[in-house]
Amino acid sequence: MAVNGPSREERWRLAGKTALVTGGSKGIGRAIVEELAGFGVRVHTCARHDADLQECLRRWRADDRLARVTATACDVSVRGDRERLVAAARDELGGRLDILVNNAGQTFFKPATDCSAEDYARLMATNLESCFHLAQLAHPLLLLASSSGGGASSSSSVVNISSIAGFVSYPTLSVYSATKGAMNQLTRSLAAEWAKDNIRVNCVAPGGVRTEITASSGIKMDPEVAQKMVAAELARVPMHRLGEPEEIASMVTFLCMPAASYVTGQVICADGGRTIAA
Numbered sequence: 289m290a291v292n293g294p295s296r297e298e299r300w301r302l303a304g305k306t307a308l309v310t311g312g313s314k315g316i317g318r319a320i321v322e323e324l325a326g327f328g329v330r331v332h333t334c335a336r337h338d339a340d341l342q343e344c345l346r347r348w349r350a351d352d353r354l355a356r357v358t359a360t361a362c363d364v365s366v367r368g369d370r371e372r373l374v375a376a377a378r379d380e381l382g383g384r385l386d387i388l389v390n391n392a393g394q395t396f397f398k399p400a401t402d403c404s405a406e407d408y409a410r411l412m413a414t415n416l417e418s419c420f421h422l423a424q425l426a427h428p429l430l431l432l433a434s435s436s437g438g439g440a441s442s443s444s445s446v447v448n449i450s451s452i453a454g455f456v457s458y459p460t461l462s463v464y465s466a467t468k469g470a471m472n473q474l475t476r477s478l479a480a481e482w483a484k485d486n487i488r489v490n491c492v493a494p495g496g497v498r499t500e501i502t503a504s505s506g507i508k509m510d511p512e513v514a515q516k517m518v519a520a521e522l523a524r525v526p527m528h529r530l531g532e533p534e535e536i537a538s539m540v541t542f543l544c545m546p547a548a549s550y551v552t553g554q555v556i557c558a559d560g561g562r563t564i565a566a
């Protein structure tokens with residue numbers, strides 16, 4: 289670090305920053321909300337089901353560190369909802385956004401030949417179009433935050449949550465994998481385009497994580513089949529276990545910190561070694 293650069297405390301600090309995290313009522317998104325808020329970030333989040341959000345808000349308000357989290361019910365696959373979400377975040381967060389985390393996502397399991405036009409359109413809108421459009425909508429707010437002084441250590445951040453399915457192929461996940469592979473490349477493209485704006489864009493690609501994603505995606509699965517799928521996956525994971533949402537949230541949080549001020553355009557796998565296994 290330059291002689292007059294930020295101190296160690298400043299490099300590992302997020303207090304006073306603001307963030308919009310999509311899909312914060314469950315799983316990885318909820319862990320990201322709680323981790324960022326725990327570091328003193330004012331977080332606005334969203335999910336489709338308002339009852340789940342209200343339950344989260346009730347729990348968060350009972351915890352001093354998380355009490356300032358706010359939320360809006362919104363379906364990120366719908367253009368108008370995305371516009372309303374960013375407007376609500378802008379109002380709640382005082383017109384400034386330091387961090388955007390595009391986390392909300394869904395999946396389905398189907399052979400490519402069985403995918404309908406509706407299946408394809410829904411997943412593209414939920415996982416990929418939302419990521420692009422929310423980044424577009426957030427850009428003026430991220431720009432305002434990044435140009436408010438403080439040099440490289442005050443860069444604002446976009447973090448996308450893709451998946452190792454964007455790198456390795458799984459039968460029945462062709463559309464999901466396509467959305468995640470595109471998110472990986474979108475990360476690199478936006479990082480190159482927005483470096484001049486002092487906005488860093490990175491991506492975390494999780495392997496299998498213990499969440500409710502099949503239920504949230506409306507998939508009804510025989511528990512025995514689900515168990516076999518997990519066992520087959522774990523046999524290929526050197527660490528032989530699923531990840532926990534908090535293990536993804538900590539990587540996201542690091543990428544948002546001034547400590548990561550020279551990291552942009554990267555897709556970082558948090559996967560227990562799955563993508564490096566023979």
Ligand SMILES: NC(=O)c1ccc[n+]([C@@H]2O[C@H](COP(=O)([O-])OP(=O)(O)OC[C@H]3O[C@@H](n4cnc5c(N)ncnc54)[C@H](OP(=O)(O)O)[C@@H]3O)[C@@H](O)[C@H]2O)c1
Nearest residue numbers: 311313314315316335336337363364393497499500501504
């Ligand atoms: N779990 C894994 O093994 C795994 C692995 C790799 C990547 N990922 C990625 O990680 C991200 C989070 O997944 P997760 O496993 O944490 O899933 P999850 O437990 O199902 O949580 C998803 C969150 O996103 C919200 N959400 C879903 N669709 C939405 C929509 N259209 N609009 C607004 N909010 C929406 C959900 O709330 P509502 O249902 O109320 O909308 C929920 O809060 C996804 O992008 C997923 O692809 C997960």
